[in-house]
Amino acid sequence: MLTLGDRVDRFRFFLRDRDGKFSDAFDAVLAGAGVEVLLSPPRSPKAxxxxxxxxxxxxxxxxxxxxxxxxxxxxxxxxxxxxxxxxxxxxxxxxxxxxxxxxxxxxxxxxxxxxxxxxxxxxxxxxxxxxxxx
Structure with a gap:
């Protein structure tokens, strides 16, 4: 969020895969900025x-x-x-x-x-x- 600065309000959605490197805290920061986190479907590498x-x-x-x-x-x-x-x-x-x-x-x-x-x-x-x- 530091590099996005004041531009974070331009985003409504954040699409990410289900990798373990994304923690609940990561999702919470985005949710706090009003960005909805969408997950790719499980076991679908071509999504x-x-x-x-x-x-x-x-x-x-x-x-x-x-x-x-x-x-x-x-x-x-x-x-x-x-x-x-x-x-x-x-x-x-x-x-x-x-x-x-x-x-x-x-x-x-x-x-x-x-x-x-x-x-x-x-x-x-x-x-x-x-x-x-x-």
């Missing part, structure tokens, strides 16, 4: 599959490969990666287009093989973004 997939992806591709110094650094890293994930990283389910592609309505143009490519390094070279040079 929160979208969140689990996102956490796994960001850990594998980013945070497991970089030393996080403090909360400010973590927020900067997560913001940079989220922008990369949504605007540049290809997704198989979207025909290798990012979710927020600039030209989402048009199919990708076929570009000749010998076209120059420009590389942009993010997070000190941990992530590279490539685009065709003009």
């Amino acid at each position: 929160n599959a979208f969140a689990e997939r996102w956490v796994g992806t960001i850990r594998r591709e980013c945070t497991d490969r970089i030393l996080i110094l403090n909360e400010r650094h973590l927020r900067a890293v997560l913001d940079t990666y989220t922008n990369h994930y949504n605007r540049h990283r290809p997704h198989q389910s979207l025909q290798q287009q990012p979710p927020q592609a600039v030209e989402a309505d048009q199919p990708a143009a076929v570009i000749p093989f010998n076209t120059p490519v420009r590389r942009t390094q993010l997070l000190g070279g941990l992530i590279n973004e490539y685009e065709h040079a003009a």
Whole structure:
């Protein structure tokens, strides 16, 4: 609750699994702030599959490969990666287009093989973004 500060009143629900690391005191603090705690169904690991997939992806591709110094650094890293994930990283389910592609309505143009490519390094070279040079 310390990091949420005055924003805790914006939340109505907190969805969590039934892991033992969440104590009754944890639930009591949230209830005291007016947030209702909802538990995922027992023995249903896929109940929160979208969140689990996102956490796994960001850990594998980013945070497991970089030393996080403090909360400010973590927020900067997560913001940079989220922008990369949504605007540049290809997704198989979207025909290798990012979710927020600039030209989402048009199919990708076929570009000749010998076209120059420009590389942009993010997070000190941990992530590279490539685009065709003009």
